[in-house]
Amino acid sequence: MHDVVIVGAGPVGLFLAGELALADCSVLVLEKDPQAASPYRALPLGMRGLNAGSVEAFYRRGMLTALLDASRADAQQVGAHPDAHEAPAPRDVSHFAGLRLDAARIDTGALPPRLPGPAMEGIITSLEAVTGILEERAVALGARIVRDAPLEAVDQDGDGVLARAGGREYRARLLVGCDGGRSTVRRLAGFEFVGTEPLFTGYVARVDFEDPDKLRPGFNPTPTGMYLRTPFEGHLGMMDFDGGAFDRSRPLTRDHLQTVLRRISGTDVTINRVHLASSFTDRAMQTGTYRNGRVLLAGDAAHIHSPLGGQGLNLGIGDAMNLGWKLAATLHGTAPANLLDTYTAERHPVGAAVLDWSRAQVATMNPGLNTPALRRLVHDLLRTVDGTTHVFRATSGLAHRYDLGDDHPTVGFTAPDFRFGDGTRLGDLLCEGRGVALDLTAARSLRETAAHWKDRIRYAPGPVADDLGLAALLIRPDGVVAWAEGPDPDPEAFRRAATRWFGAPTAL
Incomplete structure (x- = not known):
């Protein structure tokens, strides 16, 4: 098994x-x-x-x-x-x-x-x-x-x-x-x-144009939809507001793609060949x-x-x-x-x-x-x-905050990438997939408490180049701050946070 x-x-x-x-x-x-x-x-x-x-x-x-x-x-x-x-x-x-x-x-x-x-x-x-x-x-x-x-x-x-x-x-x-x-x-x-049903059929394709300069680069909204021409040669995107009717319902032929593109772009652009094409919708x-x-x-x-x-x-x-x-x-x-x-x-x-x-x-x-x-x-x-x-x-992807029941301004957010004196960064410490206890004070007040989770949490003493006014943080393996304090971290508060996210401590 x-x-x-x-x-x-x-x-x-x-x-x-x-x-x-x-x-x-x-x-x-x-x-x-x-x-x-x-x-x-x-x-x-x-x-x-x-x-x-x-x-x-x-x-x-x-x-x-x-x-x-x-x-x-x-x-x-x-x-x-x-x-x-x-x-x-x-x-x-x-x-x-x-x-x-x-x-x-x-x-x-x-x-x-x-x-x-x-x-x-x-x-x-x-x-x-x-x-x-x-x-x-x-x-x-x-x-x-x-x-x-x-x-x-x-x-x-x-x-x-x-x-x-x-x-x-x-x-x-x-x-x-x-x-x-x-x-x-x-x-x-x-x-x-x-959820909600679609409003458009979208297309992405790699094609050969006879006259690509008839299409403006970038996103182009029009009275009938939108098309996108990217820096990749022959790369085309379109959105046809047909209620998602065409998506995966019929073959994506050259004639169909050309018809849709001409209607959306308002040009007589010609597609000579279709290399690859697929469709999607905005179904949510x-x-x-x-x-x-x-x-x-x-x-x-x-x-x-x-x-x-x-x-x-x-x-x-x-x-x-x-x-x-x-x-x-x-x-x-x-x-x-x-x-x-x-x-x-x-x-x-x-x-x-x-x-x-x-x-x-x-x-x-x-x-x-x-x-x-x-x-x-x-x-x-x-x-x-x-x-x-x-x-x-x-x-x-950086500003979402999980509601972890703690109103500290860093808790629930992804942790800053603290840099230690030897050049090591928080990102380096997270590579092994364990949590990290950052003790940024010279007193190293959390060492003994964190040792009870040494198989699940890596203890990392400071100082760091910029502590952002924080004294200690508990970082989950996904990089999210689970607990933070400053300037005098309470080992008992750390113990409660560690127990909540990493389970019961082990005897030393």
Whole structure:
């Protein structure tokens, strides 16, 4: 029996597999596709934006250098314009309904405290680069991946979960569905999936144009929809407000794509050849809970929405980072009561907020008599410091705060990247997947107390280059501040916080 079976070898499933394997859990990943490679994961159709929060997650697990190298390499391979990769996201590539942000209008003083470090901005990358790095890590840590294994059945009882896939049976203590927006796990395990129906059919394609200069670069709203021309040669995006009627209902032929493009763009542009094409909608749906007994959901299996603003992949990585250490602690018997319940409690509101964010963008783009006035209003708001800062907070992945029942201004936020005297950073300490007790005072007042959790929490004494006025912090394995005090930290307060998040102390 495995500790966990993960269904889906996309970025979310592979990130979660790596987290569990890092914590010495036995992990099996079942994937329906026979091969990892896909032209839809490579650039340009596989282009994705990782926000600063997701980049920070890669950094805190020692994968940032590999991510940056792979992202640069595949951008150069397809001949992308340098700005297509090098422009830092989300400041220069984040947008609201196609209206880009201006970095100069971001009030950094209104953001949660941050310190300079390697993971300061987002990046443009590809699904191919991301999944390659995550699969290599997961396998190196001991996870097993079985391909060409479509899921056929899921049954759970008090002892575990039985999954049948590709004609074989696999048993595990827990199962996590990371199998995308049309999740088989979600359906078989009986999760409710509710939300709003689509307003548009979206298209992404790689084509050969006869006359590409007839299309303006960037986002282009029109009276009938919107089209996007990116720096990648032949890369095209369109949104046709047809109520989602065409999505996956008929073949994506050259004639159809050309007809839609001409109608939306108002030009007579000609498509000579279609290399690749796919469709999507703005359907926005979410499960009521992310856990049903021994079955859990993460990523698009738990929530779907339009890809506007590039929040889907980032949302899924946040799910995996939040869930991995909690599953591991539960499996190892060190988790406090109801720790696994905090996964839904913390991540469901984040998912709901992203769905609303997506809906608001669609409303701002939906063709109609009132839309131009609404877009002018949003444009004016984004010319203000407050408006731009608000959008940046919502898209950066750094400003969300979990409600942990503590009103300290740092608790619930991702921790600043403190730098110690020897050059070590907090991100380096989090690479092993344990919690971290930062004792930033010379007195080292928490050493003896923290020793009772030495198998789960790493003790790190200061001083640091900039303590931000704090004396001590308890950082969860996902990088979230669970407790903080200054200037005189109370060991008993630390003990209560450590017990809440890491279980009962052990005798020395």
